[in-house]
Amino acid sequence: MASKIIVKNLKKAFGPLEVIKDMSLEVEDREVVVVIGPSGSGKSTFLRCLNRLESIDGGTVIIDGFDLTDKSVDINKVRRNIGMVFQHFNLFPHKTALGNVMLAPITLGILSKTQATERGLEMLRKVGLSDKANVYPAQLSGGQKQRVAIARSLALNPDVMLFDEPTSALDPEMVSEVLAVMKELANGGMTMVVVTHEMGFAREVGDRVIFMDGGYIVEEGSPEELIRNPKEPRTIDFLRKVL
Amino acid sequence: MKALNLFTQHLPTFLKALAITTYVTVISLIFATLIGIVFGLFKISKKKPLVLAANFYLSIIRGTPLLVQTLFIYFGLPMALGFRWPWATFYWRSQPILAAIVIMSLNAGAYMTELVRGGIESVDPGQMEAARSLGMSYGQAMVQVVMPQALRTMLPSIVNQFIVTLKDTSLLSMIGLRELVQNAKIIVANNMEALTMYAIVGLFYWVIVTLLSSAASNLERRTTYGK
Numbered sequence: 001m002a003s004k005i006i007v008k009n010l011k012k013a014f015g016p017l018e019v020i021k022d023m024s025l026e027v028e029d030r031e032v033v034v035v036i037g038p039s040g041s042g043k044s045t046f047l048r049c050l051n052r053l054e055s056i057d058g059g060t061v062i063i064d065g066f067d068l069t070d071k072s073v074d075i076n077k078v079r080r081n082i083g084m085v086f087q088h089f090n091l092f093p094h095k096t097a098l099g100n101v102m103l104a105p106i107t108l109g110i111l112s113k114t115q116a117t118e119r120g121l122e123m124l125r126k127v128g129l130s131d132k133a134n135v136y137p138a139q140l141s142g143g144q145k146q147r148v149a150i151a152r153s154l155a156l157n158p159d160v161m162l163f164d165e166p167t168s169a170l171d172p173e174m175v176s177e178v179l180a181v182m183k184e185l186a187n188g189g190m191t192m193v194v195v196t197h198e199m200g201f202a203r204e205v206g207d208r209v210i211f212m213d214g215g216y217i218v219e220e221g222s223p224e225e226l227i228r229n230p231k232e233p234r235t236i237d238f239l240r241k242v243l
Numbered sequence: 244m245k246a247l248n249l250f251t252q253h254l255p256t257f258l259k260a261l262a263i264t265t266y267v268t269v270i271s272l273i274f275a276t277l278i279g280i281v282f283g284l285f286k287i288s289k290k291k292p293l294v295l296a297a298n299f300y301l302s303i304i305r306g307t308p309l310l311v312q313t314l315f316i317y318f319g320l321p322m323a324l325g326f327r328w329p330w331a332t333f334y335w336r337s338q339p340i341l342a343a344i345v346i347m348s349l350n351a352g353a354y355m356t357e358l359v360r361g362g363i364e365s366v367d368p369g370q371m372e373a374a375r376s377l378g379m380s381y382g383q384a385m386v387q388v389v390m391p392q393a394l395r396t397m398l399p400s401i402v403n404q405f406i407v408t409l410k411d412t413s414l415l416s417m418i419g420l421r422e423l424v425q426n427a428k429i430i431v432a433n434n435m436e437a438l439t440m441y442a443i444v445g446l447f448y449w450v451i452v453t454l455l456s457s458a459a460s461n462l463e464r465r466t467t468y469g470k
C-alpha cells in the first residue's frame with residue numbers, strides 16, 4: 001500500500017527564521033497521525049506546507065502521488081482532495097451553514113446547485129447539524145462552527161484531512177462534540193494529520209504520535225509508547241507540562 | 244415672500260439641475276467603484292508593475308485639485324488628442340455629460356481604490372486561506388469570499404464618498420454642465436438675486452447630504468450577518 005502523504009527533508013523558513021529545518025514523514029492510507037509540540041515549534045507551519053498554504057522552501061511533499069513542489073501540478077485540484085480545519089474555524093460569515101458547505105462544490109463547478117444542496121444537507125447531517133442549515137455562523141456556538149467547518153471540507157469528498165488545533169479555541173464543554181465527529185471520520189477510514197493537545201484523543205484515535213521541536217521531529221511512536229514512555233528529554237519535558 | 248416666489252418660479256429648472264447632479268454622481272460612483280475594485284486589487288497584488296500603476300494613478304489624482312483635473316480633462320486633453328467632448332451623450336441633450344462622468348469617475352475612482360484596498364485588508368486573512376484550502380483559485384476566493392465581506396464593511400464609506408462626489412459635481416459648472424450651481428449662475432445672471440439663488444442651491448445639497456448621512460450611520464449599525 002502506497003503512502004498517502006510523503007514528506008521528504010522538508011524545509012521552511014520565514015526570512016531568517018528557520019521554522020522547519022528537516023522533516024520527513026510518511027502517512028499511510030487510513031492512518032491518523034497526531035502532531036504535538038511546544039508553541040512556536042512549527043506545527044501549524046508543517047501542516048500548512050502539506051496543502052501549500054505555505055510555500056515550500058526545500059524537500060518534497062507528495063500527496064496522493066502529486067508532488068506539491070512540482071510547478072506543473074495544479075495546486076487547486078490537489079487541494080480539493082485535502083480538507084483543512086482551522087483553529088478559528090474560518091467559516092464564511094456571509095453564508096449560512098449550508099451556504100458554507102455548498103460554496104466550494106458550486107464555485108469549482110463540481111456539483112449543480114441542486115446536487116450541492118443535497119450534498120450539503122447530507123454533510124450537515126453527518127456532523128449532527130441538520131437543524132442549523134439556514135443559520136449564519138454568528139448564531140452558532142464554537143463547537144457547532146467547527147462541525148460546520150468539518151462538513152464544509154467533507155463536501156468535496158477529500159482523501160486526507162488536516163486539523164490544526166481544532167478544539168483549542170473552544171469552551172471546554174464543546175470539545176467533545178468536535179472530537180466525536182473527528183473520531184467518526186477516523187473510524188470511517190479517513191487519512192488524518194491532527195495537531196492537538198488532546199492527549200485522550202491521541203491515545204484513543206491516533207495510530208501514531210509525532211513530537212516536533214526546533215524544526216525537527218524529535219520523537220515518534222505509537223500513542224501508548226510515546227505518551228507513556230517518552231525517551232527524549234524534550235518530549236518528557238513537554239508531556240509533563242501538558243498532561 | 245419674495246424668496247418663496249423665486250423658489251417656486253425656478254423650481255422646474257432646479258429640479259432638472261438636481262436630476263443632472265444626481266445622474267452624474269450615481270453613474271460616476273458606479274464607474275468609480277469598478278475602477279476602485281480593479282486598482283484596489285492591483286494595489287494588494289504581488290506584481291510590481293500593477294502596484295506601480297495603481298500608485299501612479301492615486302498620486303496624480305490625490306496630488307492635484309479636482310478643478311485642475313476638470314480643466315485638464317475638459318480643455319487640455321481634446322487639444323492634445325484632437326477631439327471634442329460631445330454635448331449630447333447619454334440621456335441628456337446639450338450637456339457635457341460624458342466629460343462630466345469621466346472627470347468624476349477618475350477622481351472618485353482614486354478614493355474608491357483606497358476604500359477597496361482597506362476593505363479587502365479588513366477581511367481576516369483566514370477567509371482567503373479557508374477558500375484556497377477548498378481548492379478555489381485566488382480569483383474565485385476573491386469574488387466569492389473576500390469581496391462580499393469587504394464591500395459590506397465598505398458600504399458606509401461608499402455612501403460617504405457618494406456625498407463627497409455629489410458636492411464635488413458643483414465644480415462641473417466650470418465646463419458648463421447645468422447642474423445645481425450652473426443653473427443658479429445662469430439665473431443670477433438674469434435676475435441678480437445671488438443671495439436667494441445660492442441659498443436655494445445650498446438647501447438642495449444640504450437636504451440630500453443630510454438624508455445620505457443618516458443612511459450611512461444606519462448602515463454602520465447593521466454590520467453582523469444574520470442579525
Ligand SMILES: Nc1ncnc2c1ncn2[C@@H]1O[C@H](COP(=O)(O)OP(=O)(O)OP(=O)(O)O)[C@@H](O)[C@H]1O
Nearest residue numbers: 014017019037038039040041042043044045046165
Ligand atoms: N507568516 C509568518 N511569517 C513569519 N513568521 C511566522 C509566520 N508564520 C509563523 N511564523 C513563525 O514561525 C514559528 C512557528 O509558528 P507555527 O505557527 O507553525 O507554530 P505552532 O507550533 O503552530 O505554534 P502554536 O502551538 O502556538 O500554534 C513561530 O515562531 C512563528 O512566529
Ligand SMILES: [Mg+2]
Nearest residue numbers: 043044045165
Ligand atoms: Mg499553531
